[in-house]
Amino acid sequence: MMRKPIIAGNWKMFKTFEEAIQFVDAVQDKLPTNDKVDAVVCAPALYLPTLVQVASESELAIGAQTMHFENEGAFTGEISPAQLASVDVDYVILGHSERREYYNETDEAINKKVAAALAHNIVPIICCGETLEEREAGTTEQKVAGQIKAALAGFDAQQVEHMVIAYEPIWAIGTGKTATADDANQVCGAIRAVIEELYNAETANAVRIQYGGSVKPDNIQELLTKEHIDGAFSGWSKLTARILLNIIGGGQQMPKKPVALIILDGFAFRDETFGNAVAQANKPNFDRYWSQYPHATLTAAEKLLDYLTAKWGI
Numbered sequence: 010m011m012r013k014p015i016i017a018g019n020w021k022m023f024k025t026f027e028e029a030i031q032f033v034d035a036v037q038d039k040l041p042t043n044d045k046v047d048a049v050v051c052a053p054a055l056y057l058p059t060l061v062q063v064a065s066e067s068e069l070a071i072g073a074q075t076m077h078f079e080n081e082g083a084f085t086g087e088i089s090p091a092q093l094a095s096v097d098v099d100y101v102i103l104g105h106s107e108r109r110e111y112y113n114e115t116d117e118a119i120n121k122k123v124a125a126a127l128a129h130n131i132v133p134i135i136c137c138g139e140t141l142e143e144r145e146a147g148t149t150e151q152k153v154a155g156q157i158k159a160a161l162a163g164f165d166a167q168q169v170e171h172m173v174i175a176y177e178p179i180w181a182i183g184t185g186k187t188a189t190a191d192d193a194n195q196v197c198g199a200i201r202a203v204i205e206e207l208y209n210a211e212t213a214n215a216v217r218i219q220y221g222g223s224v225k226p227d228n229i230q231e232l233l234t235k236e237h238i239d240g241a242f243s244g245w246s247k248l249t250a251r252i253l254l255n256i257i258g259g260g261q262q263m264p265k266k267p268v269a270l271i272i273l274d275g276f277a278f279r280d281e282t283f284g285n286a287v288a289q290a291n292k293p294n295f296d297r298y299w300s301q302y303p304h305a306t307l308t309a310a311e312k313l314l315d316y317l318t319a320k321w322g323i
């Protein structure tokens with residue numbers, strides 16, 4: 010399944026109101042007008058209604074950086090999912106490592122927030138990632154699997170396939186140290202395997218998994234060539250409209266996901282099973298590729314055979 014890349018910029022607590030408007034205006038003005046990539050800017054809550062208006066004529070989506078799970082209540086300083094929905098916010102970041110670390114956001118709260126986002130048709134971008142100590146101890150996949158299982162508890166496959174997951178190794182956030190594309194791909198693949206284990210292969214193949222952590226225009230393309238990485242999450246303090254546009258450009262020009270040309274000499278494709286060893290054979294890998302991925306057959310010999318038959322009667 011081809012997943013549409015999703016590139017998101019997270020401003021964190023940077024930019025004045027004026028800078029925010031100029032940024033979104035510049036991005037939406039030059040945003041590619043094709044459907045090859047989804048682009049999102051996650052801004053401070055204060056700016057959201059204005060930015061939604063500024064971006065309203067373009068495909069640029071506006072997201073929030075966090076929210077409460079309750080629709081309303083005595084929670085001074087918080088923003089509710091109902092409030093975000095009332096100003097047409099499309100996405101919300103949930104469980105960013107900075108929220109987990111500085112604001113004690115727990116797996117349980119994140120799970121409630123995911124439910125609240127879905128209830129208001131806001132797409133949750135669910136963050137997970139390991140510390141340097143956890144990576145060095147070899148427990149990265151265990152850590153992210155635990156975070157993802159907790160965040161997804163109680164949702165069905167149909168709900169999960171529209172969510173976005175952001176794998177962000179904490180040691181790579183804002184440090185200039187990027188996970189290698191292969192390491193990031195391995196963890197994103199492990200996250201996909203968790204979703205397959207919880208649901209099914211179709212759901213796992215539908216969910217988009219971003220990588221975040223010192224993503225720059227010069228590393229985005231390599232990251233996006235990897236099988237399990239479907240986008241990027243960029244949050245560094247000097248993120249400008251031009252840099253985000255370059256990252257988005259990298260996303261849309263990414264080499265396509267791997268395409269396999271499989272030459273199966275003597276492997277006849279016929280629906281009839283009688284006398285058809287290929288149809289009757291137990292070939293789970295081939296059958297899985299055939300049922301799960303877009304495919305086409307290519308007939309390469311027909312004209313030659315016609316020619317030989319006409320000329321030589323064979």
Ligand SMILES: O=C[C@H](O)COP(=O)(O)O
Nearest residue numbers: 019182183222223244245
């Ligand atoms: O939300 C985005 C991430 O925290 C990545 O931040 P960064 O691009 O500064 O490493």
